[in-house]
Amino acid sequence: MEQRSFDRLGRQVGVVGLGAWQLGADWGQVSESDALAVLAAAVDSGVTFLDTADVYGDGRSERLIGQFLREHPGHGLTVATKMGRRVAQTPQAYTLDNFRAWTDRSRANLGVHTLDLVQLHCPPTEVFADDRVFDALDTLVGEQRIAGYGVSVETCDQALTAIARPGVASVQIILNAVRLKPLDRVLPAAAAAGVGIIARVPLASGLLSGRYDEHTTFAADDHRNYNRNGESFDVGETFSGVDYDLGLTVVRRLAPLAGDGRTTAQFALRWIIDQPGVTVVIPGARDPGQARANAAAAGSPALTAAERDTVRSVYDELVRPRVHDRW
Numbered sequence: 001m002e003q004r005s006f007d008r009l010g011r012q013v014g015v016v017g018l019g020a021w022q023l024g025a026d027w028g029q030v031s032e033s034d035a036l037a038v039l040a041a042a043v044d045s046g047v048t049f050l051d052t053a054d055v056y057g058d059g060r061s062e063r064l065i066g067q068f069l070r071e072h073p074g075h076g077l078t079v080a081t082k083m084g085r086r087v088a089q090t091p092q093a094y095t096l097d098n099f100r101a102w103t104d105r106s107r108a109n110l111g112v113h114t115l116d117l118v119q120l121h122c123p124p125t126e127v128f129a130d131d132r133v134f135d136a137l138d139t140l141v142g143e144q145r146i147a148g149y150g151v152s153v154e155t156c157d158q159a160l161t162a163i164a165r166p167g168v169a170s171v172q173i174i175l176n177a178v179r180l181k182p183l184d185r186v187l188p189a190a191a192a193a194g195v196g197i198i199a200r201v202p203l204a205s206g207l208l209s210g211r212y213d214e215h216t217t218f219a220a221d222d223h224r225n226y227n228r229n230g231e232s233f234d235v236g237e238t239f240s241g242v243d244y245d246l247g248l249t250v251v252r253r254l255a256p257l258a259g260d261g262r263t264t265a266q267f268a269l270r271w272i273i274d275q276p277g278v279t280v281v282i283p284g285a286r287d288p289g290q291a292r293a294n295a296a297a298a299g300s301p302a303l304t305a306a307e308r309d310t311v312r313s314v315y316d317e318l319v320r321p322r323v324h325d326r327w
Contacts, residue, residue, distance in 0.1 A: 001046035001298045004279045006078075007194035008169040009117060009148040013078050015273055016298045017049030018042040018291065019200060019282035023064050024057025025221070030286055032064065039068045041288035043075065045295035051172070051198065051282045053082035053121055054106050062109035070111055080170070080198070081106045082121035082152055091126040096136035103145045119150045119172055122234070128153075128161040138167055150196070154234050155327050159186045163195050172198035172282075174327070175275070177208055177268055177311050178250055178319045179240045181327060187277030196279035199272050203265055203283055204240040207247040210255050210264030214248065241323050253314045257307050262300045269297035271311055 001014040023035040030038075039050070052061045062081060069075060083102040087093045106115060118140070120127065127133050128151070137149045150170030151162040159171045159182070171190060175182045179201070190197050203209050205224050218225040227238045235241050242250070251264065258267035265283075272281045285291035303311075 001048075001295065002273075006117075006148075006169055006196035006279060008167075009196065011078050011116070013049035013280050014046050014295075014298065015278075015280055016047060016269065016295050017051060017198075017280045017282045018047050018294075019284040020050055020052040020061045020065060021056050022284045022286055024052070024055075024059075024061030029219075029221070034287065035064045036068055036071075037288050038285050038291050039065065040072075041291040042285065042295060043072070043077065045292045046298070047291070047295055048076060049078050049080070049280045049282070051080045051082075051200070053085065054102060054109070055082070055085040055121065058086070059105070059109045062106055066109055066111040078116045079110060079112075080117035080119060080150075081110070081115060082119040082172075084121040084123050089124055091124050091130065094120070094123060094127050094130070094133045094136075096139055099136050099140055100143075100145065103140060107145065114144050115146045117148050117150060117170060118146045119152045119170065122152050122154050125155075125158060128158050134165055134167060141167075150198070152198075152200070154236060156181050156184070156186050160189055163189050163193050168195055170196040170198055170279070172200050174201045174236060174240055175199040175272055175278070175281075176202050176204050176240060177254060177271055178204050178242045178247065178315065179236075179323065179327070180312070180315050180320075181324050183275060187275060191277040197277050199275075199278050199281040201237065201240055202272050202281045203268055204242060204247060205238055207239050207242070207244070208251060208254075208265065208268040210251050210258075212248065214245070236323075236327050241326060242319060243322070246318060246322070250314055250318055253318075254311065257310060262297070263293060266293065266297040266300055267303075269294060270300050271303055271308070273298060274302050274308070
């Protein structure tokens, strides 16, 4: 698998990673054995970057990854986690004492002395402009609780503010064929600064896989059911903020571009891989077959100029008027 660099972290990772939200909660039930099988299939397929968070299943995702790490010594993996969403979302919560407590919990869950990468988990906008927050993160690096830090963001403006900070190693942002705004300013700014880009929600919560239709139903504990209108967290995290029926229309326009040699999901992932400035894309997987198929997207042919133009034109026609200015 192609390797790309987090310059400020001094690490290289495979361009397709694994997002581990679904191993914790909010995507229906995933058993422990299935979660470990997904991790094994991903790593066997060349994945070296795992993304989790302390809030995914209240630590379940981290603990499962920790178990996998213990069972696979010498794995050579980079594990990124996130912190800050287990408390009320107020800027006052982002303190050094809380950071120490949160990272100590993640270190215990993962069974590591030093966390490879810790990201602020979509904090309030005011946090991005607070020097004390980033001084505290620098302190954690100095204390060897963490090797580096980044941010997960909802908006492009938050991303640009973070990229300007000299200690920020990465920005995690929603980027996919129905969320093109990061291409305008965020990816160029990150590339110029040496900040890694972690592309999350790459399949728009599965919409861009082409597996869903008007008759698809989602479990009661799946955010694609309970958060469609942003009832529990930012609606942009569910189907990338795109109306479900509109998303189906977009997919039906794009699906023929995949051709015979790759799936619709692999086409959508390859589109992200081809964007200059992307370090790693982190699709989730609920079974080993999905994990292997996602990783295989890294070896599929780059999109042609005509294919990229079609993605842009469909976005401009159907999606841009509804979501572009929101995030």
